[in-house]
Amino acid sequence: MVSYSKVILIGNLTKDPEIRYTPSGTPVANLRLAVNHKYKQGEDLKEEVCYIDVVVFGKQAENCGQYLNKGQSVIVDGRLQERRWEAEGGQKRSKHEVVAQSVRFIPKRSESAGPSGKTEAAPEDVESAQGADSNDVPF
Numbered sequence: 001m002v003s004y005s006k007v008i009l010i011g012n013l014t015k016d017p018e019i020r021y022t023p024s025g026t027p028v029a030n031l032r033l034a035v036n037h038k039y040k041q042g043e044d045l046k047e048e049v050c051y052i053d054v055v056v057f058g059k060q061a062e063n064c065g066q067y068l069n070k071g072q073s074v075i076v077d078g079r080l081q082e083r084r085w086e087a088e089g090g091q092k093r094s095k096h097e098v099v100a101q102s103v104r105f106i107p108k109r110s111e112s113a114g115p116s117g118k119t120e121a122a123p124e125d126v127e128s129a130q131g132a133d134s135n136d137v138p139f
Contacts, residue, residue, distance in 0.1 A: 003080040007098050009052060010106075011035035014070050017056075019065035029061035030054070031068070031103075034075065053097040054078070060103055073106035 011033040018030045032052040038047045054076050056064050068074065078100040087093045 004080075006116050007076070007080050009035055009075065009076045010096065011076075013068060013070050013074065014051065015070050016101070017061075017064045017068050026057060027059070027061040027065075029056040029064040030098075031056065031074075031076075032062065033074070038097075052098050053095065054103075055081075055097055056100045056103055057073060060100065064103055065088050067105060072108075075104040075106060077102045077104075104123060 014032040014034050020030075022028060033051045033052045033054055036047055037050065038045060040046070041118060078097060078098045080096060081099050082094055083109050084092065084094040110135050
């Protein structure tokens, strides 16, 4: 049986990134993302918000901690992962999270327009080791 896990999310950070380091010194950033979904139900326009935990490793994690803040928009490309652990009292717990392969920072409109009025590439774009052109966002 073939399986594949790919997640692409566009949303806003609900809090500042939390940076920590593994015992071997690898940086790890935890992000909390709010992704909105708008839909029409009858005559009413409804909105649902989904909160998603994202984990980022390595240099990308350090860059997220340095350049990202609560409320900032990002594009996350990664895979879905389930973590399981045993809580106090022996209760079994689990949660799904996204392990980011790349995190792209979306500058606010006021930050992205240079003196000429043209959009400039954000210096804080973060990509995986494969790297992608910061202008290849499909919107």
